[in-house]
Every structure is written in structure tokens, then in C-alpha cells.
Amino acid sequence: MSVQTATSRDEIPxxxxxxxxxxxxxxxxxxxxxxxxxxxxxxxxxxxxxVDGTPGFWVVSRYxxxxxxxxxxxxxxxEKGNVLVTLLAGGDSAAGQMLAVTxxxxxxxxxxxxxxxxxxxxxxxxxxxVRVNARRMIADAVRRGEGDFAxxxxxxxPLTTVGGLLGVPVKDHSYLLGLTKSSLSSDExxxxxxEAFLARNEILLYFSDLVAERRADxxxxxxxxxxxxxxxxxxxxxxxxxxxxxxxxxxxxxxSRLTMIDSLYTLSREPEQWKRLKEGSVTLESATEEALRWAxxxxxxxxxxxxxxxxxxxxxxxxxxxxxxxxxxxxxxSVFDDPYVLDLGRSPNKxxxxxxxxxxxxxxxxxxxxxxxxxxAMRTFSDGIELTGEPRRIHSNLMAGMSTLPVRFRxxxxxxxxxxx
Ligand code: HEM
Numbered sequence: 001m002s003v004q005t006a007t008s009r010d011e012i013p014x015x016x017x018x019x020x021x022x023x024x025x026x027x028x029x030x031x032x033x034x035x036x037x038x039x040x041x042x043x044x045x046x047x048x049x050x051v052d053g054t055p056g057f058w059v060v061s062r063y064x065x066x067x068x069x070x071x072x073x074x075x076x077x078x079e080k081g082n083v084l085v086t087l088l089a090g091g092d093s094a095a096g097q098m099l100a101v102t103x104x105x106x107x108x109x110x111x112x113x114x115x116x117x118x119x120x121x122x123x124x125x126x127x128x129x130v131r132v133n134a135r136r137m138i139a140d141a142v143r144r145g146e147g148d149f150a151x152x153x154x155x156x157x158p159l160t161t162v163g164g165l166l167g168v169p170v171k172d173h174s175y176l177l178g179l180t181k182s183s184l185s186s187d188e189x190x191x192x193x194x195e196a197f198l199a200r201n202e203i204l205l206y207f208s209d210l211v212a213e214r215r216a217d218x219x220x221x222x223x224x225x226x227x228x229x230x231x232x233x234x235x236x237x238x239x240x241x242x243x244x245x246x247x248x249x250x251x252x253x254x255x256s257r258l259t260m261i262d263s264l265y266t267l268s269r270e271p272e273q274w275k276r277l278k279e280g281s282v283t284l285e286s287a288t289e290e291a292l293r294w295a296x297x298x299x300x301x302x303x304x305x306x307x308x309x310x311x312x313x314x315x316x317x318x319x320x321x322x323x324x325x326x327x328x329x330x331x332x333x334s335v336f337d338d339p340y341v342l343d344l345g346r347s348p349n350k351x352x353x354x355x356x357x358x359x360x361x362x363x364x365x366x367x368x369x370x371x372x373x374x375x376x377a378m379r380t381f382s383d384g385i386e387l388t389g390e391p392r393r394i395h396s397n398l399m400a401g402m403s404t405l406p407v408r409f410r411x412x413x414x415x416x417x418x419x420x421x
Contacts, residue, residue, distance in 0.1 A: 016043065020051050021059065021323075022084060024395040027299075033340065036061055036328040045312035048323075054088045057302070057321035063332035063352065065312055066324045069303065071357035076303035076322065078359060079103050083398050087302045087321045098243040100251070100359060107358065109231045114244065114362060117225040122165065127369045129164045133157055134370070138377035139419035142409040146388060149405040150261050155181075157370055158256035162249050165366070167221025168210065179203050180253045181403075200246075207245040211238050222248070252363045255297045256370045258394070258401030262295035263371065264378070265405055266342060268385040273344050278379045287344040288372045293351035294342055299327040299400050301355060326352050327400065381419060383410040 019035055020026050039046055039061040046059040060066055069076060079095040079102065081087040092101045099110050137153045159177050160170075168176065182199040211223060215238075218224040226241045267274045276282045302323040309316040316322055329352045331339040336346075354361035361367070378385075389406035 012043065012046070016046070017049065021048055022051055022054055022088070022397055024397050027397070027400060028393055028395070032327075033331070036325070036331060040328060040332060045314045045316070055321065057087070057323055058316055059323055059325065060312075061325050061328040062312070063329040063335045066326065066329040066352060067356050068311070069322060069324055070352075070355055070359070073103055073358045075305065075307050075309050077103050077306055078303055080304040082301050082303065082359070084300070084302060084323065085398070087304065094243045097240050098247045099362065100247055106231075110244075111362070113226065113229045113231060113236070116229070117222040118165075118362065122222065123365060126161055126164050126366060130157065130161050130366070130369050131373045133160050134373040134377045135419060138374065139381050139416060142381045142411050142416065145411070146408045147406075149264050149407050150257075150391075150403055154257045154260040154264075154405070157260065157374065158253045161256070161366055161370055162252035162363075165222050166245055166248060167214070167219050167223050172206070176203065176206065176249065177253070180250055183250055203246050203249065204242055207242045208238065210245070211241050248363070251361070252366065254399055256367050258297035258399060259292060259295040259367070259371055260374050261391075261402050261405050262297070263291040263375065264385060264407065265387070265391060265402060266291070266294055267378070268387050268407065270342050273342055274384070276344050277375060278383075282345040284372050284376055286347055286349065287375055288368055289349045289351065290342060290344050290346045291371050291375065292353045292368070293330050293346070293349060295401065296327045296330045296351070296353050297399055297401050298353070299398060300325045326355070380415040381412055382415075383412040385409055
């Protein structure tokens, strides 16, 4: 384990060292923008000390460094976990089987198999499903006038999307949503870790049953494609498939949901940007990219160093845990002009919301479709959005965002008249 070499703890000011990035309450209680500005400026490679019995780890905050480390799957591995909770526990039980925590040749082969399952035909079918769902759900929400956008719309679209891709029967969507919601984050500060563990196990069991059903009776969906796939002539095992279904549902649900909620919240507070979207003076594509940069729902991912790595004036030692902070990289003032200003027409906008390099998000296309269709439906059917209460923020050291969003919509009657077209 490392002796901190880049910046000695003695040189670290109290306002930095007092922040505990492992504690989920930190993100709700502190001014994290100020923290990240300070780290980018003065401590781009920062050794986060061990706290409450967890080991210490490196914190990388500048865009260029985060990109360089995401790209580097030679000197860094994902096989000891890619999120804080598993990295600090010393490993991930799905290593070498689940795409996100597999490296090398196996990762490449598995990624190719999964990409085949994400064929343009499969994706265009799901994209159409997203469009129809988003239009219907948002038109209904606007007609109702008031409600919780998080539970009524943003919770339903992503699960329907990934569920459609995987071939999860619609009747099981709400059951799975309940489980995914408590797997990675919590609506409550004091959720017991066992609850998240049990929820994750239940998802695995659910997919074991579904894989068995698809083996017996293949359909036109990703699970059936995976059951028919081989790597070097060896078919994928049930466990391989189950782990990867699990990763698609977890990777695809919460991230997209949080982005949609954040986008609507932000638009309700930025009337000038809403006007640009509504009037069509910015493209839906650039608005989508900025909504993704702004939300950055996955705050960080992590790796373990395989060898000593010199960077940013310091040395990461072999065996050290390194965390890469998308949340900070997406506000790096050396890359983005006025990074703390929402600009739906921002161009270029090379945000790092989906990561970078060999593990670049497999669902980026679908996530973009979801956000774009949501923004399109919103600007077509609504004439304005107001908050009617305080949203509730989630508790997590991985994800950022809100679990409730009480809003009132002003209807756009002309737009609503086209809802059933
Ligand atoms: C990987 C973010 C939506 C499936 C990743 C990574 C990030 C990310 C940052 C890289 C992880 C790493 O380097 O360790 C997001 C965000 C999303 C989103 C912000 C929505 C706004 C989706 C969707 C799916 C998905 C919709 C599935 C349909 C995956 C998978 C990986 C991944 C399977 C692992 C890829 C690999 O290791 O090769 N995602 N994701 N994601 N994502 Fe997403």
C-alpha cells in the first residue's frame, strides 16, 4: 500500500482533508464544487486518507489525467472492482465475467459478443420504443398538470428501455425497479448495506430464471443472443450471462433516470435555456450532450494500479486504488469555457459522462436516445416547468442526483394535440 508521495498529508489544507469521499452524506452536506476546484488547481493527484477502517485511495480530478487513466488498461486493472465499494473491499466477485470488471483479451471478446447483441436492428427497435414511451408518458404527465416527475416518468423510461433490450416481461419491470433502486444508492441516509446486498442478489436470481427460460425458448432479445454466443468456441455460461444482464440493468437504469430528473430540475431553474430549447434555437443533440455533462450521474469510477505510475508530480504505487472523478473532469476550466454555466448550445462538448477508452459505456447510444426523447417530448407538450416542492437527493458515493422531483407543467395545447400522432 502507498506512502502518499504526490502530496504529503501535512500540506493538505483542512477544508480538503476534512472531506470524506466514502461517506455518502458528504455530497449532501458540503460545497463539493469548491472542493473539486481546489483539488484541480492544487492537488490533482490527492491521497485520500483511510477513514473508518477503509483503506486510502488516490483521487484524480483533472480532465486530462482522468482521460489518460481511463485509457490505460495496461497499467491499471478493473478486475479488482471499478466502484469504491468493491475497490475498498478488495475485489469484485464478478471479475473476469462481468464486462465492466473484466480486462484484456476476455474483455475484448466479451465486449464484441455484447456489441453484437446491441445490433443496429435491436437498437433501432428499442429507440422507437423509447420515443413512443417518452411521448406517451410525458404527454400524460403534462395533462395531469402536477406530480412527481421522478416516479411517474423518469423511473419508468430507462427500465422499459433496458428491459425491452433484454426481453424482461413488462409485468416484472416495477419489481426490478424496486431492486435496482436500492442496489447502488439509497433514498435514505441509513439504508443498511445488507439491504443493497440482498437487492443485488435478488436481481441475479431473477436473471438466472430468465436465462433458463430463454435457453428453452429463445426470443428476439439480448438474452437469447447471448445464450447462442461463444468465445473461442466455448458458449457463454449461465453465470456469464446473468452477471452481464445484471450489469446492463444496473448500468442502464439509475444513470439514465438520474440524468432525466436532473435535466428537468435544471430546466425549471434556467428559464433562458428552457426558452432556447422550446424555440428550437439549439439542437436537441447539443442540448442532450449538455444535459449529460451537467448531470454527470456517475460521479466516479475506479481502478487498481498494476505497476508504479508516475503522474501529476507524484507516484501511484502498484496495488493502490485510484479513483477517477467524472464529476470534476466535466467542470475542468482548462477544457470547458465557463464550466459552471449551463449552455445547451455548448460546442465542442467532449464531456466524460460515459467514461473513455476500452470500458467506454456500452449503453451510451441508448442513454442519449432516452435523454433526447425526453427533452423533445417536454418541449413539444409543455410550455414551462415549475418546482412545487424540494426534490430529495440520493445518498451515494457513486451516483449523484435526486429521487423525487415535484413539478407543475404548463401545457402546450398545440403540442398536446399532436401527442397521439
Ligand atoms: C460503462 C456511464 C447508461 C451499460 C459505463 C462507464 C460509465 C458509464 C462512466 C465506464 C465505467 C468504467 O470505466 O469503469 C453511464 C451513464 C449512463 C449510462 C452516465 C446514462 C446517462 C448505460 C446504459 C447501459 C449501460 C443505458 C445499458 C443499456 C454499460 C456497460 C458498461 C458501462 C455494460 C461496461 C462497459 C465495459 O466495461 O466495456 N457507463 N452509463 N450504461 N455502461 Fe453505462
